[in-house]
Amino acid sequence: MRTLGSNLETSxxxxxxxxxxALTELVASALLGEVREPAGSLTGVQTAHFRRVAATIDARLxxxxxxxxxxxxxxxxxxxxxQKLFEGRGESFSEYVRQQRxxxxxxxxxxxxxxxxSVAAIGQRWGFRDQSHFSRTFGATFGxxxxxxxRARSQTEEAxxxxxxxxGRKSAAARPAPMLRAAVDRPPTARARERTDHWHLPATAxxxxxxxxxxSLPPVLRVDPGxxxxxxxxxxxxxxxxxxxxxxxxxxxxxxxxxPEHKRVDRRGAGPxxxxxxxxxxxxxxxxxxxxxxxxxxxxxxGDVLEIEFVEIRPRPSAAFPxxxxxxxxxxxxxxxxxxxxxxxxxxxxxxxxxxxxRCPAAARPLYSYEWQPQTDPFGVVHATxxxxxxxxxxxxxxxxxxxxxxxRIPARLHFGCIAVAPREADLVDSIPPGYFGGNIDNWRxxxxxxxxxxxxxxxxxxxxxxxxxxxxxxxINGTGLECSLTGDIIIKLHKAGEVCPAFLRGLNSPLIExxxxxxxxxxxxxxxxxxxxSNAQSDVYKTSTIELALRNAFRQTRRFIMQTYxxxxxxxxxxxxxxxxxxxxxxxxxxxxxxxxxxxxxxxxRQHSQRTARP
Numbered sequence: 001m002r003t004l005g006s007n008l009e010t011s012x013x014x015x016x017x018x019x020x021x022a023l024t025e026l027v028a029s030a031l032l033g034e035v036r037e038p039a040g041s042l043t044g045v046q047t048a049h050f051r052r053v054a055a056t057i058d059a060r061l062x063x064x065x066x067x068x069x070x071x072x073x074x075x076x077x078x079x080x081x082x083q084k085l086f087e088g089r090g091e092s093f094s095e096y097v098r099q100q101r102x103x104x105x106x107x108x109x110x111x112x113x114x115x116x117x118s119v120a121a122i123g124q125r126w127g128f129r130d131q132s133h134f135s136r137t138f139g140a141t142f143g144x145x146x147x148x149x150x151r152a153r154s155q156t157e158e159a160x161x162x163x164x165x166x167x168g169r170k171s172a173a174a175r176p177a178p179m180l181r182a183a184v185d186r187p188p189t190a191r192a193r194e195r196t197d198h199w200h201l202p203a204t205a206x207x208x209x210x211x212x213x214x215x216s217l218p219p220v221l222r223v224d225p226g227x228x229x230x231x232x233x234x235x236x237x238x239x240x241x242x243x244x245x246x247x248x249x250x251x252x253x254x255x256x257x258x259x260p261e262h263k264r265v266d267r268r269g270a271g272p273x274x275x276x277x278x279x280x281x282x283x284x285x286x287x288x289x290x291x292x293x294x295x296x297x298x299x300x301x302x303g304d305v306l307e308i309e310f311v312e313i314r315p316r317p318s319a320a321f322p323x324x325x326x327x328x329x330x331x332x333x334x335x336x337x338x339x340x341x342x343x344x345x346x347x348x349x350x351x352x353x354x355x356x357x358x359r360c361p362a363a364a365r366p367l368y369s370y371e372w373q374p375q376t377d378p379f380g381v382v383h384a385t386x387x388x389x390x391x392x393x394x395x396x397x398x399x400x401x402x403x404x405x406x407x408x409r410i411p412a413r414l415h416f417g418c419i420a421v422a423p424r425e426a427d428l429v430d431s432i433p434p435g436y437f438g439g440n441i442d443n444w445r446x447x448x449x450x451x452x453x454x455x456x457x458x459x460x461x462x463x464x465x466x467x468x469x470x471x472x473x474x475x476x477i478n479g480t481g482l483e484c485s486l487t488g489d490i491i492i493k494l495h496k497a498g499e500v501c502p503a504f505l506r507g508l509n510s511p512l513i514e515x516x517x518x519x520x521x522x523x524x525x526x527x528x529x530x531x532x533x534x535s536n537a538q539s540d541v542y543k544t545s546t547i548e549l550a551l552r553n554a555f556r557q558t559r560r561f562i563m564q565t566y567x568x569x570x571x572x573x574x575x576x577x578x579x580x581x582x583x584x585x586x587x588x589x590x591x592x593x594x595x596x597x598x599x600x601x602x603x604x605x606x607r608q609h610s611q612r613t614a615r616p
Contacts, residue, residue: 042085042088042089046084046085046088049075049077049081049085050085050088050089052075053071053075053077053082053085056071056074056075057071057096057097057100058100061097061100061101061104061126061127062125062126062127063127064127064128064129066097066127068082068083068093071093097127098137099141101126101127101128102137102138102141102142104126105122105123105126105128105134105138105146106138106142106149108122108125108126109122109146109149109150110149110150110152115150116205116206116264117206119131119135119146119147119150120134121206122146123135123138123146134146197224197226197227197228198227198228198229198230199221199223199227199228199229199230200229200230201220201221201229201230201231201232201292201293201295202232202251203232203233203234203251203252203255203290203292203485204250204251204254204255205254205255205257205264205265206220206254207220207221207292207293208234208255208265208290208291208292208293208466209267209291209293209294209464210236210255210265210267210268210269210283210287210289210290210291210389210390211267211268211269211270211283211286211287211288211289211290211389211430211431212267212269212270212283212286212287212428212429212430212431213291213294213420213422213423213428213429213431213437213439213462213464214422214427214428214429215422215423215424215427215457215458215462216427217294217422217462219293219294219295219296219460219462220292220293220294220295221293221295221296222295222296222297222298222460223295223296223297223298223492224297224298224299225297225298225299225300225492225493225494226491226492226493227491227492228311228489228490228491228492229295229489229490229491229492230487230488230489231292231293231465231487231488231489231490232251232292232316232485232487233290233291233292233316233416233465233466233467233468233485233486233487233488234251234252234255234290234292234316234466234468234485235290235327235328235467235468235483235484235485235486236288236289236290236389236390236466236467236483237327237328237330237480237483238252238256238328238390238485239256239390239391239392239393240328240330240351240353240393241326241328241353241393241395242256242392242393243320244318244320244321244324244326244353245318245326245328245485246392247319247320248319248320249316249318249319252319252485255290256390256392258377258378258379258390258392259378260378260379260380263281263282263378263379265390266282266283267282267283268281268282268283268284268287268288268388268389268390269282269283269284269285269286269287269288269389269430269431270283270286270287270428270429270430270431270538271283271284271285271286271287272284272285278387279381280381280383280387280388281377281379281381281388284387284388286430286432286538287430287431287432288389288431288432289389289417289418289431289432289440289466289467290389290466290467291418291420291431291464291465291466291467292464292465292466293462293463293464293465294422294460294462294463294464295461295462295463295464295492296460296461296462297460297461297463297492297494298460299494299496300456300459300460300461300494301456301459301496301497302424302456302457302458302459303455303456303497304455304456304461304494304495304496304497305453305454305455305456305494305495305501305505305508306421306453306454306455306456306461306463306492306493306494306495307451307452307453307492307493307494307495308419308451308452308453308454308463308490308491308492308493309450309451309490309491309492309493310415310416310446310447310448310449310450310451310452310488310489310490311448311449311488311489311490311491312448312488312489313414313415313416313447313448313486313487313488313489314361314414314486314487314488315327315356315358315361315414315470315484315485315486315487316468316484316485316486316487317358323357323358323359324355324356324357324358325355325356325358325361325470325484325485326353326354326355326356326367326484327353327354327356327364327470327482327483327484328351328352328353328354328480328482328483328484329351329352329354329478329480329481329482329483330349330350330351330352330386330478330479330480330483331348331349331350331352331478331479331480332349332386332478332479332480333347333349333385333386333479334479334589335477335478335479335480335589336475336477336478336479336588336589337477337478337479338479348371348372349371349372349385349386350369350370350371350372351369351370351371351372351393352366352368352369352403353366353367353368353369354366354367354410354470354482355367355404356470356484361412362411362412363409363410363411363412364409364410364412364470364471364482365404365406365408365409365410366403366404366406366408366410367403367404368400368401368402368403368404369400369401369403370395370398370399370400370401371398371399372385372386372398373397373398374397375391375392375393375394375397376394377391377392378392410470410471410482411471412470412471413444413447413469413470413471413472414447414448414468414469414470414471414484414486415443415444415445415446415447415468415469415472416446416465416466416467416468416469416486416488417440417441417442417466417467417468417469417472417481418431418438418439418440418441418442418464418465418466418467419438419439419441419446419452419454419463419464419465420437420438420439420440420454420463420464421437421438421454421455421456421457421458421461421462421463422437422457422458422461422462422464423435423436423437423457423458423530424457424458425528425530425531425537426530426537426538429530429538430538430591431466432590432591433524433529433538433541433542433545433590433591433592434511434524434590434592434594435524435526435527435528435529435530435592436455436457436509436510436511436527436528437454437455437457438452438454438511440467440590441511441522441586441594442467442469442472442476442481442586442587442589442590442594443513443520443522443586443587443594443596444469444471444472444473444474444481445513445515445518445520445596445598446513449515449516450513450514450515451513451514451515452511452512452513452514453495453505453508453511453512453513453514454511455508455509455510461494463492465488465490467481467483468483468484468485468486469481469482469483469484469486470482470483470484470486474584474585474586474587475585475586475587475588476586476587476588476589476590477588477589479589480589503564503565503567504519504561504564504565506564507564509527509528510522510523510524510527510557512561513596517600517601517602518598518599518600518601519561519565519598519599519601520596520597520598521554521557521558521561521596521597521599522554522586522594522596523550523553523554523556523557523594523595523596523597524545524550524553524592524593524594524595525541525544525545525546525547525549525550525553525592525593526541526544526545526549526592527553527557529541529592541591541592542591545591545592545593546593547585547588547593547595549593550585550593550594550595551583551595553595554583554595554596554597555577555583555597557597558577558581558597558599559573559574559577562576562577562599566604566607576599576603577597577599580599580600580603581597581598581599582597582598582599583595583596583597584596584597584598
């Protein structure tokens with residue numbers, strides 16, 4: 001501490017991080033009467049270097065492949081010198097890392113916030129691949145097994161009321177909203193690797209985040225470019241019919257778990273966590289989508305382009321109704337129709353539940369509908385409108401209208417409405433307005449066989465998927481698509497800045513969709529509203545978006561894309577756009593209105609992509 005005090009003006013973030021950790025450990029050790037000087041000695045300069053090394057290690061403890069060579073390179077030291085720092089303390093790099101990991105595991109095992117996690121998951125989070133090795137090492141170090149530490153905690157655990165929970169109720173959220181960490185500080189959780197390059201990511205309370213994106217959200221899965229992933233997603237509208245879309249489904253039940261005593265996934269949105277402004281719930285007011293992820297892509301850095309190829313998408317079967325899947329469409333207060341009803345004095349929100357036959361999921365048929373009536377959530381808050389996601393509807397308070405004999409059939413257009421990498425501009429970003437990072441694009445063309453290109457904004461990209469739609473039309477006119485829990489098989493690829501890549505990715509600053517036969521250039525009223533609208537961007541975007549702005553931006557992006565991709569002049573491109581590019585309204589439901597341009601590749605005949613290659 002004296003060294004830090006005398007060099008405070010020149011101390012960096014790594015010094016301060018190491019000091020924070022050291023001070024906390026010093027106080028804890030002093031209280032336990034266990035203050036010990038490490039064997040060996042270091043000079044003042046070596047001590048300063050070791051502090052920086054320790055901070056770098058601490059930020060990457062979760063990486064099971066952590067190596068001394070990486071730490072040395074990051075700190076600009078030789079490997080031999082780094083080894084000497086540990087030798088001066090009478091230990092090795094591997095011993096130090098193992099001890100730090102074990103300490104973190106012991107803290108998590110004794111923390112009630114991690115009571116829902118398995119011992120294996122905690123060990124894996126801090127870099128222990130093998131559970132039996134973790135248990136043996138833990139027992140040898142602390143004289144008791146991980147399970148004994150957990151049992152000791154549970155025997156003395158007391159209930160502490162948490163701020164923002166009605167009546168002091170505890171939340172068993174897997175990731176408490178205020179505790180966001182660096183995007184690389186945790187390894188994957190709840191994952192199962194089936195082949196060397198294929199992963200399965202289930203949708204559970206431990207693998208989803210609800211209503212927001214964040215550059216600081218710990219990843220639940222790490223993959224290499226070229227890996228494929230089966231991603232499960234859940235619709236935020238499953239509570240519209242609990243029996244059909246939640247009951248008996250362990251993953252869905254964990255995510256929607258909400259009783260008078262606790263709420264498993266507490267934060268639902270990018271708003272205030274203490275629920276004190278509107279009184280709706282943690283995260284209230286901003287963001288609604290259940291997102292599975294984030295997925296950390298090794299090697300992805302700002303300036304790169306992430307490619308997501310959608311191989312197959314399928315509905316999530318109902319657990320309670322074998323052979324069936326279900327979806328919900330809501331004519332909501334945020335829809336285009338709400339202030340233009342035939343009876344303008346009879347404002348209403350209507351929920352329509354659709355049924356899908358899993359034997360032939362080519363279409364969905366309406367089953368029944370009901371008009372929303374005020375619903376009381378498990379914490380006792382009354383919701384006169386659909387103003388907070390995941391409210392379990394009490395069907396004794398609504399009247400069903402049978403639609404099973406209507407003869408209507410909605411053809412399948414399975415796609416994920418919300419696909420995003422983490423934005424760089426803010427730590428908590430509302431999941432509703434889309435932008436350059438993707439997000440709530442709501443374009444049905446991103447289905448099986450399509451590719452989506454997104455510019456990477458943060459290290460690892462941090463890809464998340466959700467908002468499954470069985471179908472949606474351009475416009476999304478009543479505020480929602482046919483909201484359905486979906487599972488998708490995707491392949492994740494990376495186009496590096498500084499390496500040769502296709503010309504059409506040069507300078508990519510907005511989502512780009514490619515299908516087998518067409519290009520779809522996607523734009524919005526504000527392509528980067530987080531940057532362009534200032535400190536109040538996440539509220540102002542709802543006030544300032546227009547179709548005119550979205551069309552103008554789509555026109556400019558399409559002109560640039562064709563000129564760059566096919567090496568044509570502006571005059572040539574303007575003619576082609578007017579004759580062969582279909583401009584359509586993607587959606588007017590998401591705060592940042594969307595317009596896209598679709599142009600078939602056949603328009604360009606034998607003309608190949610520009611042979612010029614460039615950095616993204």
